[in-house]
Amino acid sequence: xxxxxxxxxxxxxxxxxxxxxxVYAAAPGRVFAAFADAEAKRRWFFCDSTWPVEHRLEFRxxxxxxxxxxxxxxxxxxxxxxxxxxxxxxxxxxxxxxxLDQRRISVSLATLDFQAGPDGGTxxxxxxxxxxxxxxxxxxxxxxxxxxxxxxLAADLRQQSPAA
Numbered sequence: 092x093x094x095x096x097x098x099x100x101x102x103x104x105x106x107x108x109x110x111x112x113x114v115y116a117a118a119p120g121r122v123f124a125a126f127a128d129a130e131a132k133r134r135w136f137f138c139d140s141t142w143p144v145e146h147r148l149e150f151r152x153x154x155x156x157x158x159x160x161x162x163x164x165x166x167x168x169x170x171x172x173x174x175x176x177x178x179x180x181x182x183x184x185x186x187x188x189x190x191l192d193q194r195r196i197s198v199s200l201a202t203l204d205f206q207a208g209p210d211g212g213t214x215x216x217x218x219x220x221x222x223x224x225x226x227x228x229x230x231x232x233x234x235x236x237x238x239x240x241x242x243x244l245a246a247d248l249r250q251q252s253p254a255a
Contacts (some may be wrong), residue, residue, distance in 0.1 A: 196227040
């Protein structure tokens with residue numbers, strides 16, 4: 092088998108879907124804004140606060156978001172997203188590719204559904220449908236990282252005044 096045939100033989104895809112439900116003690120508009128505003132998102136979105144981050148956000152249908160981070164001198168974690176559907180205070184749908192250094196490890200579709208919850212709060216339903224590529228199978232790690240981010244969001248919402 093030549094090198095090209097071996098590379099093709101090593102290709103694989105694992106499809107996985109997970110859904111996370113969170114209730115926040117903040118109105119849907121505040122929770123939605125935490126995703127839509129670059130400054131707000133920088134406060135809570137990133138996995139490790141000790142890693143340097145480059146972040147660009149163009150929050151509009153057809154807009155792009157790029158996040159480049161990782162341990163100093165270590166593996167570069169790159170997320171490249173495109174926004175496909177935005178309904179203010181109600182819904183965000185985007186797709187994104189994740190790369191570690193130059194290796195594309197996954198491509199996903201994410202849907203965030205913001206619903207009015209009890210006592211003026213928000214019920215957030217996040218669904219991710221992922222294609223994990225070429226032996227990358229850490230779906231549980233992706234879900235756990237997403238849960239950590241949503242917990243960071245809860246802490247940030249508690250720290251910000253309702254007018255923020």
